[in-house]
Amino acid sequence: MSTPHIEAEADDFAKVVLMPGDPRRATYIAKNYLEDSRLITDVRNAVGYTGYYQETEISIMPSGMGMPSAAIYITELYRSFEVETIIRIGTAGGFGPELDLRDMVVASGCITNSRMPELLIGKSEYDLTPTPSLLTAAVDLSDETGLVLHSGTIFTSDIFYEPDVGLNARMIRDGVLCVEMETAALYAIAQVEKKQALSLVTISDHLTRGTHLSPEERQSTLDEMISFSLKVASKEAEAIG
Numbered sequence: 001m002s003t004p005h006i007e008a009e010a011d012d013f014a015k016v017v018l019m020p021g022d023p024r025r026a027t028y029i030a031k032n033y034l035e036d037s038r039l040i041t042d043v044r045n046a047v048g049y050t051g052y053y054q055e056t057e058i059s060i061m062p063s064g065m066g067m068p069s070a071a072i073y074i075t076e077l078y079r080s081f082e083v084e085t086i087i088r089i090g091t092a093g094g095f096g097p098e099l100d101l102r103d104m105v106v107a108s109g110c111i112t113n114s115r116m117p118e119l120l121i122g123k124s125e126y127d128l129t130p131t132p133s134l135l136t137a138a139v140d141l142s143d144e145t146g147l148v149l150h151s152g153t154i155f156t157s158d159i160f161y162e163p164d165v166g167l168n169a170r171m172i173r174d175g176v177l178c179v180e181m182e183t184a185a186l187y188a189i190a191q192v193e194k195k196q197a198l199s200l201v202t203i204s205d206h207l208t209r210g211t212h213l214s215p216e217e218r219q220s221t222l223d224e225m226i227s228f229s230l231k232v233a234s235k236e237a238e239a240i241g
């Protein structure tokens with residue numbers, strides 16, 4: 001049941017997939033957080049794993065950077081491997097004063113400068129939102145664990161090296177929390193394929209303060225988000241059976 005970018009059997013993936021951007025993070029999560037994890041695909045070094053988190057089967061598949069890359073993996077997982085739920089775990093650049101480095105953000109909505117959602121959904125007016133039950137699960141879990149979780153609209157950009165010097169101020173004015181490069185693709189494809197999706201990011205760069213996480217801080221922040229997302233994922237796996 002291989003696809004052009006995923007060489008695996010039809011039943012190799014769990015129903016719930018965690019999706020970091022970086023393939024090395026996929027390996028890190030599989031090795032440090034999953035039991036009995038096995039490598040199920042490695043086309044172009046996009047390494048996918050399936051294993052168990054507290055007896056719940058979970059898969060990890062990296063998206064690569066940016067919407068075109070992410071969209072390929074997301075579409076193939078939903079269409080060809082019967083994946084029901086994809087939870088993105090990534091990093092983002094924060095805009096406003098209410099955000100600090102290391103804070104976690106759940107994308108309750110998403111705007112983008114890309115035409116990809118319009119082309120996929122087939123109209124220029126659309127809403128990009130996560131699956132409501134997943135959003136609720138994440139917000140409830142943050143209340144229980146006391147972890148900082150901001151819920152709000154994020155910006156998915158096609159551009160990392162942004163030339164528009166006025167962009168940050170406009171985003172703050174419009175209440176947009178942060179920028180990353182994959183969530184709009186995930187939410188648009190989930191909508192079209194009638195599947196479940198949620199996007200969680202941690203603030204690795206603060207764009208108006210010009211501050212960045214150190215490599216050590218990146219790692220410990222990532223660990224918090226992995227633990228958090230695995231709990232959301234296992235709750236979701238229980239819910240869909």
Ligand code: HPA
Pocket residue numbers: 091092093157159160179180181204205207
């Ligand atoms: N821009 C876009 N994507 C990002 C950033 C950024 O500043 N930081 C982490 N992901």
